[in-house]
Amino acid sequence: MSDTLEKEIICPGCGRRYAADANVCPACGGTGKAVEIIPDSASEWARTRDSLKTKWVATMIAFWVSAAILGFLLFVDGKLNLILSSIVLGMLVIGMWLKTRYQLHQRKEPSKH
Numbered sequence: 001m002s003d004t005l006e007k008e009i010i011c012p013g014c015g016r017r018y019a020a021d022a023n024v025c026p027a028c029g030g031t032g033k034a035v036e037i038i039p040d041s042a043s044e045w046a047r048t049r050d051s052l053k054t055k056w057v058a059t060m061i062a063f064w065v066s067a068a069i070l071g072f073l074l075f076v077d078g079k080l081n082l083i084l085s086s087i088v089l090g091m092l093v094i095g096m097w098l099k100t101r102y103q104l105h106q107r108k109e110p111s112k113h
Contacts, residue, residue, distance in 0.1 A: 044112045049105055056098040063091035 009020050013030030024030065070084045 010046065044107075045110050049102070052102040052105055054099060056095060056102055059091055059095040059098055063088065063095055066091060 009022075011025035011030050013027060014025060014028040016025060018025055018027070041078045066084060066088045070081060070088050073081050073084065091103055
């Protein structure tokens with residue numbers, strides 16, 4: 001996610017948001033004077049929180065699926081698949097890193113300050 005805040009405009013015709021550098025609304029083609037919206041820190045914080053949580057959940061799902069496949073292959077073949085083992089451990093490390101980032105981000109909640 002970029003550190004700069006992107007400016008958005010609300011179309012006076014249809015009410016949709018679009019980039020400030022666009023000349024016309026991509027939804028309705030309307031032109032006219034619009035109001036600029038700059039995302040506040042609370043909405044930016046919430047967007048980052050949701051992104052981190054989604055990435056963490058996806059990583060944990062990938063971890064458990066690959067761990068289940070590894071367990072199945074271990075049961076069937078009777079030997080450990082090293083490539084799949086490295087994938088499982090990698091998903092675990094990435095999941096722990098994302099969970100740590102998520103928890104650190106939770107501490108910075110704007111409404112708590």
